[in-house]
Amino acid sequence: MMEPExxxxxxxxxxxxxxxxxxxxVSDEDLIASELASAVLxxxxxxxxxxxxxxxxxxxxxxxxxxxxxxxxxxxEKLYVLARTLQDTHINREMDFQSRIMVDHYAxxxxxxxxxxxxxxxxxxxxxxxxxxYYRKPSDETKExxxxxxxxxxVHYSTSCLDVSMDTYKGIVIRFTNYAMPRVARLLKKIIHLxxxxxxxxxxxxxxxxxxxxx
Numbered sequence: 001m002m003e004p005e006x007x008x009x010x011x012x013x014x015x016x017x018x019x020x021x022x023x024x025x026v027s028d029e030d031l032i033a034s035e036l037a038s039a040v041l042x043x044x045x046x047x048x049x050x051x052x053x054x055x056x057x058x059x060x061x062x063x064x065x066x067x068x069x070x071x072x073x074x075x076x077e078k079l080y081v082l083a084r085t086l087q088d089t090h091i092n093r094e095m096d097f098q099s100r101i102m103v104d105h106y107a108x109x110x111x112x113x114x115x116x117x118x119x120x121x122x123x124x125x126x127x128x129x130x131x132x133x134y135y136r137k138p139s140d141e142t143k144e145x146x147x148x149x150x151x152x153x154x155v156h157y158s159t160s161c162l163d164v165s166m167d168t169y170k171g172i173v174i175r176f177t178n179y180a181m182p183r184v185a186r187l188l189k190k191i192i193h194l195x196x197x198x199x200x201x202x203x204x205x206x207x208x209x210x211x212x213x214x215x
Contacts, residue, residue, distance in 0.1 A: 032194065033200045035051070035053045041204075045087050055068070055191060066191055066193060076184075089110070106163035109160055111160050124179065134168075
């Protein structure tokens with residue numbers, strides 16, 4: 001826990017106090033700055049999540065002021081759903097008794113859309129031309145079923161109903177982040193202009209474990 005400075009409240013306590021006292025509420029700008037700071041310091045999937053969460057805090061006028069189009073906002077919502085889905089993937093972990101560490105074996109992705117919509121959701125970023133590997137070899141009946149499916153239907157079925165290898169899951173994450181990151185970076189640059197340099201600097205310091213008001 002952060003030690004209080006000069007007998008006052010620590011930074012976390014100050015932030016909590018501002019949140020619960022009506023006369024000193026955390027401002028919208030503070031919340032947006034916090035999301036942007038989190039995005040800058042995060043790995044790709046969380047960077048996508050925090051940037052879009054900052055976008056969600058903006059009203060229509062602020063989006064227009066930032067130059068964010070309705071099309072960009074709709075795409076961002078879609079990227080957000082996909083990023084959260086890939087974060088919420090079930091990873092089967094088992095103990096390797098020889099090394100005494102937990103080992104990731106396979107993944108099951110809980111896609112939030114039906115198989116029939118797979119092409120609509122995956123077509124822009126997934127592409128074709130990679131192999132799907134399984135932790136457990138599919139039965140002949142399953143192989144026959146997979147062979148009758150279109151590419152995106154096959155990816156959806158394999159990753160949500162079968163146990164795909166970690167290499168397959170990581171490959172999907174890489175393809176998604178390669179597509180999403182340039183778009184999210186453009187949004188982040190637009191949103192950050194709505195936040196004062198001081199608010200952003202203070203949020204970044206808090207994320208890094210610093211103190212408000214200090215360089």
